[in-house]
Amino acid sequence: MIIDCDTGIDDALALLLAVRHPGLDLRAVTCVAGNTDVEGVVRNTLTVLERAGAPDVPVARGAERPLIEAVRTARHVHGHDGMGDLGLPAPSRRPVDVDAVTLLRREILASPRPVTLIPTAPATNIALLLRTHPEVTGNIERIVFMGGAVATGNATPVAEFNVWHDPEAAAILLSAGVPITMYGLDVFQRVIVPGPDVRRLRASDEPGTRLAGELLAHRGPATAETDPGGGLGDAGAVCAVIDPAGLTTHRLPVEVCLAPGPARGQTLVDRRARVGEAELHGDTREQPLIDVGLDVDVPRYVDLYLSAVEHKGAYTDA
Numbered sequence: 001m002i003i004d005c006d007t008g009i010d011d012a013l014a015l016l017l018a019v020r021h022p023g024l025d026l027r028a029v030t031c032v033a034g035n036t037d038v039e040g041v042v043r044n045t046l047t048v049l050e051r052a053g054a055p056d057v058p059v060a061r062g063a064e065r066p067l068i069e070a071v072r073t074a075r076h077v078h079g080h081d082g083m084g085d086l087g088l089p090a091p092s093r094r095p096v097d098v099d100a101v102t103l104l105r106r107e108i109l110a111s112p113r114p115v116t117l118i119p120t121a122p123a124t125n126i127a128l129l130l131r132t133h134p135e136v137t138g139n140i141e142r143i144v145f146m147g148g149a150v151a152t153g154n155a156t157p158v159a160e161f162n163v164w165h166d167p168e169a170a171a172i173l174l175s176a177g178v179p180i181t182m183y184g185l186d187v188f189q190r191v192i193v194p195g196p197d198v199r200r201l202r203a204s205d206e207p208g209t210r211l212a213g214e215l216l217a218h219r220g221p222a223t224a225e226t227d228p229g230g231g232l233g234d235a236g237a238v239c240a241v242i243d244p245a246g247l248t249t250h251r252l253p254v255e256v257c258l259a260p261g262p263a264r265g266q267t268l269v270d271r272r273a274r275v276g277e278a279e280l281h282g283d284t285r286e287q288p289l290i291d292v293g294l295d296v297d298v299p300r301y302v303d304l305y306l307s308a309v310e311h312k313g314a315y316t317d318a
Helices: 009-020 038-051 100-110 124-132 134-139 161-165 167-174 195-202 207-219 235-242 298-309
Strands: 002-005 028-031 059-061 115-119 140-146 180-183 247-256 267-269 289-296
Touching: 002 009, 002 100, 009 038, 009 207, 009 235, 009 298, 028 038, 028 100, 038 059, 038 207, 059 100, 100 124, 100 134, 115 124, 115 235, 124 134, 124 167, 134 140, 140 235, 161 167, 167 247, 180 235, 180 247, 195 207, 195 298, 207 298, 235 298
Parallel strands: 002 028, 002 115, 028 059, 115 140, 140 180, 180 289
Antiparallel strands: 247 267, 247 289
16 A cells, blocks of 8 residues: 655654555655645655654655645644644654656556555645656556545545645546545544543654554643544545445545635535436536445444554564
């Protein structure tokens, strides 16, 4: 698997799971502007891998802005540094000396088994890859992306942040011609780690485990009054790769609204049981069929995450 991310608190949670789950072979991580600027994303990604005691996974810098739009970060959610302003030291690791698209092409084509791509960020790097090197689709097994929403958005009333940040790139991703799973806001917002578990992680002496607790606490600070715990966010998409049975999906037509205006960036998911009047009167479009996440087994994914991130003995301290 390869993760394309804009690290980001919940991207960091996803990276921790990808590194620590024994059933995953993380071949590379590529970085793109989104939650913070791309230089910050690279720094955060290297920091997380170092804290997690990850092997020498290649990390590459990617697009510093969307295909058309200007950069619009989410620092109000993720902190000025994109990592909750936790004051983490600068990493000693360095990115590789090739760009993200070059690394993606190299790792996908060199992989002895088909690769699963997990974009947890705006899809700019993936769109550039697909347009520049379409031959890579022959060795991509599936794309499981965090993005989109069937119901309510967060960047706008109808658009989720990753798709809204670069709608054209998301539209290209959906037309990749490989199996695609959409892990959108409808399931993203539901997977919450309970407060007692967050506190246990934060109290750990192991750096990666403790970092997971600090990040989860930032996503939903636990208090004695409410004890809401913290959301797994993007890490749920990695859970869906490890344990697809925990995610209920329906195969549905999906397209991205690219027109200017309040609906730009919306993922239009057609859940109708039959065609409507528009189609009967000749208004038809080719829409890719996507496996859309509509329900999730929350305890199953929380247990999966905790058991992997708290695993001791197989990982070195960073």
